[in-house]
Amino acid sequence: MAALFSGVVAGAETINFQLNTGKRGQNVLLASDIFRWQDALPMKETAPGQYSVSMVEPWLYRMEYKFIVDGHWIPDPGNSELASDGMGGWNSVRHVDFREDPILGASDPGSFVRNEITVRDWEGDSRIIKVVRPRNTRGKRLVVVYFNDGDGYLEYANAENLLANLSKDPKMPAFAGVFLNAKDRDREYYANDDYAAFVARTVVPAVERTLNAKIQPTDRLIIGISLGGLSSFYITLKHPDVFPFVTSQSGSLWFEPSRMHRILRKLSGRKLRFVIQMGLYDESDMVSSSREMARALEGMGFDVIHTEFPGTHDWVPWRNLLQQTLRHFFETR
Template identity: 25%
Template sequence: MRSAIHVLAAVAALATAVSAHATTVRIHYDAKDGDIRVVGTKGPMTWDAAAPARKEADGVWTYTWPDKLGDVEMKPKLGKDNLSVGSAYKLPAGAVLDIYPFFGAPFGKVTLVPDFASPQLNNKRNLRIYLPPSYDENRAKRYPVLYMHDGQNLFDAKTAAYGAEWGIDETANALIAGGKMDEVIVVGIDNTPDRIPEYTPCCDPKYGGGKIDAYMDFIVDTVKPWVDAHYRTLKGKDDTAIMGSSLGGIASVYIAEKHPEVFSKAGGVSSSFWWNQQALVKNAKGSARRVPVKFYLDAGTSNDGVEDTRLMHEAMRGQGYRDGVDLLYIEAEGGSHNEKSWAARVDRPLQWFFPWGSTRY
């Protein structure tokens, strides 16, 4: 088998050889003793008749068609019958697109990393890591990463604080299989008995708080480097998001605003913008600083602090964030402050942050 360097050199040579008047898809998949074919909307390929892709290097297949065909939708096949999971890939005329398909069952898996130490907070906690469906099948692929708080509530009702989970793994699996969301790694960071201070800036008159900067440093300087070293991640800010609920919601907004060079997406689900007499809302109103981060905010209409979240939404609009562009605000009719409500709408931020076909390699 060629070395990784030889494979990269072959792919680089192919890229320079592609005609300026040709549209090309590069399919990264180790087909073993099989082959890769292409179905699509135009040219020799149709949805019923597959055209053979050309093997350019170990695990790299290409298919090219003239730009004059215009925009094309296509999917790869493994052999005659095995169509890739998810939606079609859309290529505008003239594009050169790398894709990393998979053909097996659309089910990710959750692994536990116990007793992960935080030097910043002088404590330990578990990490719960969702690996997407193709992780073991297509080992050439790397993935965006979503960091989430309250990790024990995300994947398993048995460990969830109130016996109800978010169902992040089930929701992600369904969205990926349906071609509505790109594959991602989700890192659930368990909370500790110090949850309130770790998730909050100083200092609420009733609840105190004030350890969020240390918790932020734990995520940025300890958790993320470890995850990047141990899993096949896309490390850049464009592929890194953070999200949580309640106090975890304000923690996500706070951390992303402090580190826009690390996170390009942040989600606050039922965020506790009441904290410290609406300090985060007031800070947003008093600041013209707009960071290059895509924010998601929501609240339920049933005893879920929707009034505070509306104020934060309006304050962020005043900072220059644009609805539907870098700010998505949702009011969930009848939604309340619990995991069941969050599970019912978590598909919204997942699709907003990672829509199908949005990841670039």
């Protein structure tokens, strides 16, 4: 039974921008680094010469913005905090009241064991795979999370702290993490059959030998961001017996959707579970392709959760969705 949730994550609030030009009928827009200074928001004239617009509060610490009034770019005259725009002018700066998930905070440094294993890829080259595992599972079952762009998840997403802290939760299993890194990201992450087979058929057995554990497929999750999100999605499509659960964070699901749909149709009836997460303020083709893929998965009867978060292509929202993601797949209810 497909379960589709589509919408902005709970708790999202709005922020307002206002400008008084004193002139009626002007074309006034809000431009921001959130939109890469391109997709400006039109502002509505709410009173003669007064313009306003609201947006969902982004999951960021600060944003830079300008107003565009009849084609002229100006900083916000009501905001004294400015930052150089790099072209001799100024952007207005607005701080956002965003709070990190405390689960990402420090964990007991002795609670995890770190290993590096060496495996050979399909070209005969050596790859070093980082594995972190709990020192003591305390009788819990062991779940293994595989991260594409693994060094990024370690450095920018505090993934080791997350896994260690969640492992202490009585409603959660013990978590191990496997941190994968591409040699050539573009070549390997663009739905590459060799890379998919390498992860599923070479890395997974090597990891489980290191863990001295036989992990059930439903106790594995593969996750990635951007191209790594596409790669994770594709690995599940090509090797559903190994990775029936996948999360794509701002994944490049615009890539060859018809190819993905052909593979998915052949998997009809398989108990696969998908989480697709996308920033409202990402590029428009990224947002639309994620929506289309979520609808396609639902239409084919797969279990899919589609979440749009108020953010951009950035590690801040990605790491703050990790707890929600792991609870969705593995929390005891």
